[in-house]
Amino acid sequence: MRSYYLKGIYLLIGMFLFSCSSDSVDDNNDEPSGDSYMKANFGDMEWEADDIVAQLTVVPDQGGQRFDVTAVGMKRKLVMATAEMDNSSGKLTTKVYENDFALMFFYFGFSNDFWYGNYADIPDFDSEPDIKITVTESSDTAISGTFSGTFYRITGETEYEGTQFPEVLTITNGVFNNIPFQKVTIPEGTLAIEKEKPDLIQ
Incomplete structure (x- = not known):
């Protein structure tokens, strides 16, 4: 499943260098503005x-x-991620992120520490995901853009505490505006440490 690839990147274990081509939205990285x-x-x-x-x-x-980004509201949680393999400037490129370079998960929630109704972006291995995250404005401290996608329920449960889980959930008109973020830079050399191979004892 494509989403497992991005999970690996998130753990900084599977972050390998791949070439990526994507349609540019705007060559100018405008500063996000307005309410968050x-x-x-x-x-x-x-x-x-x-x-x-x-x-x-x-x-x-x-x-x-x-x-x-993790966003919570109205007993719903949405987790989104985008990855760039050819940019480590600390500022995201304004473009469309999809396929291997976009990830979303959706959850129903019933308390601060309990989430239910897990959804995936594709129903089986033969389907192509339609998740799309577009970065329209970007700086080194904040980001704005749009998102959409279709999710399929992967848990066997259909109802919990009177809430019915839909089989298919379509997310439309998604907007994130002027979202501030914390920037974490992995020190150079951290992932490039080579350990000497031990001698094999015959």
Whole structure:
């Protein structure tokens, strides 16, 4: 599954250098402005986050970086990530991120520490994901853009505490505006440490 690839990058174990081509949205990296918010339509439901945490992880050794955002609101949680394999400047390129370079997960929630109704972006290994994250404005401290995607329920449960889980959930009209983020840079040489191979004893 494509999403497992990005999970590896998030753990900084599987962050390998791959070539990536993507349509550019704007050659100018405009500064995000206005209020900070994140909202979307989850099916027929109009959703807006009330708690947003974001981080940009820069890995100079691999020449890449990854942006992660977790947004919670209205007993729903959305986790998104984008990855760049040819940029470690600390500022995301304004472009469309999809396929191997975009990731989203959606959860129903019933308390601060309990989440339910796990969804995946593809129903089986033969399907192509339609998740798309577009960065429209970017600086070294904040980011703005849009997102969309279709999710399929992967848990066997269909209902919990009176809440019905849909089989398919389509996210549309997704917008994140002027989201501040923490920047974490992995020190150069951290991932490039080579250990001497031990002698084999015959």
